[in-house]
């Protein structure tokens with residue numbers, strides 16, 4: 001696809017490149033997002049005054065239901081970049097969480113997965129969104145109970161989610177919003193086989209968002225396999 005030059009000055013200033021078909025205009029402020037007012041209050045009380053560059057670019061893309069690859073370094077606000085459109089996706093779907101999660105976020109480590117869950121709980125509270133975290137090195141019992149009770153969002157490390165899938169204690173057939181966070185790190189840690197097994201359990205009719213700090217050929221390959229006609233957002237210089 002070709003590149004879209006809209007919002008060009010802003011993009012140049014923040015070293016942003018966006019490529020793909022029919023790239024939407026970025027949001028220049030929180031007001032421009034159209035997010036519900038309860039959610040905006042939450043964002044303001046967190047002390048945030050404007051979307052970060054990755055949020056400004058990726059929110060309109062994600063809200064249109066498009067697949068995204070975002071290449072941006074740590075600390076750029078990627079978590080809310082995919083979580084808030086995930087909340088909006090949940091609002092539209094109205095699925096029964098007891099039949100399985102709708103939003104699935106894969107994350108490389110327990111620590112990162114826990115941070116994502118904290119953010120989801122904090123900003124999803126006003127939208128009554130439920131979330132749980134599945135990671136290794138902790139007993140499975142409480143995690144299985146959360147799944148059984150029903151959650152909208154599951155944040156998981158690939159190893160533990162794969163174990164629980166093999167036990168047939170979770171169904172991913174309702175997942176329609178799939179996020180691969182820190183994809184490069186998950187591949188470095190050797191999680192590619194688990195990721196591929198998990199994705200096989202997720203319907204192909206879904207929205208897929210991939211976040212990575214680097215863009216080596218292994219990540220390009222998995223992006224080409226899992227995403228459909230994505231828009232790619234690069235923030236800063238990438239190799």
Ligand code: ADP
Nearest residue numbers: 048049050051052073074075076077078079080
């Ligand atoms: P990344 O995943 O890109 O490393 P995070 O999503 O963890 O980054 O965000 C880094 C920090 O920035 C977090 O403390 C987060 O709460 C904060 N943050 C997110 N969005 C904004 C914003 N729009 N303005 C200011 N701070 C933000």
Ligand code: MG
Nearest residue numbers: 075078079181
């Ligand atoms: Mg992150």
